[in-house]
Amino acid sequence: MRExxxxxxxxxxxxxxxxxxxxxxxxxxxQSDEITEWSSVxxxxxxxxxxxxxxxxxxxxxxxxxxxxxxxxxxFSLPPSAVKVLDWSIVLIGVAVFGYAVYIPINGFIG
Amino acid sequence: MEAANKGKAPLQNRLGIKGWAWAGRYKxxxxxxxxHRLTGLGLAAYITIHMIANGFRLGGQGSWEDxxxxxxTSGFKVGExxxxxxxxxxALNGGRLMLQHLGITLGKPxxxxxxxxxxxxxxRSLIWVMLALMAALAIYTLVAFVIGE
Numbered sequence: 001m002r003e004x005x006x007x008x009x010x011x012x013x014x015x016x017x018x019x020x021x022x023x024x025x026x027x028x029x030x031q032s033d034e035i036t037e038w039s040s041v042x043x044x045x046x047x048x049x050x051x052x053x054x055x056x057x058x059x060x061x062x063x064x065x066x067x068x069x070x071x072x073x074x075x076f077s078l079p080p081s082a083v084k085v086l087d088w089s090i091v092l093i094g095v096a097v098f099g100y101a102v103y104i105p106i107n108g109f110i111g
Numbered sequence: 112m113e114a115a116n117k118g119k120a121p122l123q124n125r126l127g128i129k130g131w132a133w134a135g136r137y138k139x140x141x142x143x144x145x146x147h148r149l150t151g152l153g154l155a156a157y158i159t160i161h162m163i164a165n166g167f168r169l170g171g172q173g174s175w176e177d178x179x180x181x182x183x184t185s186g187f188k189v190g191e192x193x194x195x196x197x198x199x200x201x202a203l204n205g206g207r208l209m210l211q212h213l214g215i216t217l218g219k220p221x222x223x224x225x226x227x228x229x230x231x232x233x234x235r236s237l238i239w240v241m242l243a244l245m246a247a248l249a250i251y252t253l254v255a256f257v258i259g260e
Contacts, residue, residue, distance in 0.1 A: 065155045
């Protein structure tokens with residue numbers, strides 16, 4: 001894929017985050033404190049809809065953050081070999097973070 | 112152009128991070144670029160903390176309630192507001208960048224007649240509307256936070 005395709009994915013992820021995280025922030029912070037109570041958290045964890053919601057947030061969020069950080073680092077004029085190392089490091093970090101972060105809602109859903 | 116530059120060493124970024132803040136007479140778009148970076152990095156830091164905190168759910172109810180008691184303090188409430196404000200700024204400015212990158216809000220091309228005005232500055236009203244919206248939403252969120260306390 002060319003840079004422009006990664007950039008378009010960045011935009012798509014950004015739009016996804018706007019709606020999903022926007023809803024998440026409003027739902028979490030403008031509602032009562034009950035939202036962070038264990039019973040409420042457990043109820044949401046057992047719901048397939050919320051699981052899908054969290055997984056989508058993670059996919060969009062991790063891609064958007066890591067691609068954004070890559071863009072900032074690339075402004076520091078790296079040689080092509082370092083860009084390759086950076087790209088692979090970002091892929092590995094993304095997979096590792098996604099693995100850790102997605103385990104939490106999946107564990108809650110199964111458990 | 113991308114193919115032509117493939118494998119070539121990039122031009123040196125001599126200013127480094129200092130260039131985010133100052134390299135002569137920057138226009139408002141350049142400061143919005145810096146603000147976009149700062150809010151993005153701030154949100155990335157918050158998301159990292161958020162994911163670590165979510166991990167406490169795996170430890171059961173006691174572990175979860177312990178970590179939530181820390182987040183209930185007034186210092187974290189201020190932090191939560193800053194996260195909301197950063198989200199508003201990053202989202203609205205990101206939307207503007209998308210529209211301008213895709214050429215949707217740049218207007219029709221004009222001949223380069225002196226004094227030259229680039230397409231971003233011809234459409235600066237978009238920026239003023241966006242800044243007004245940012246301020247209105249940030250104030251609304253602040254009021255909602257204060258009333259919610």
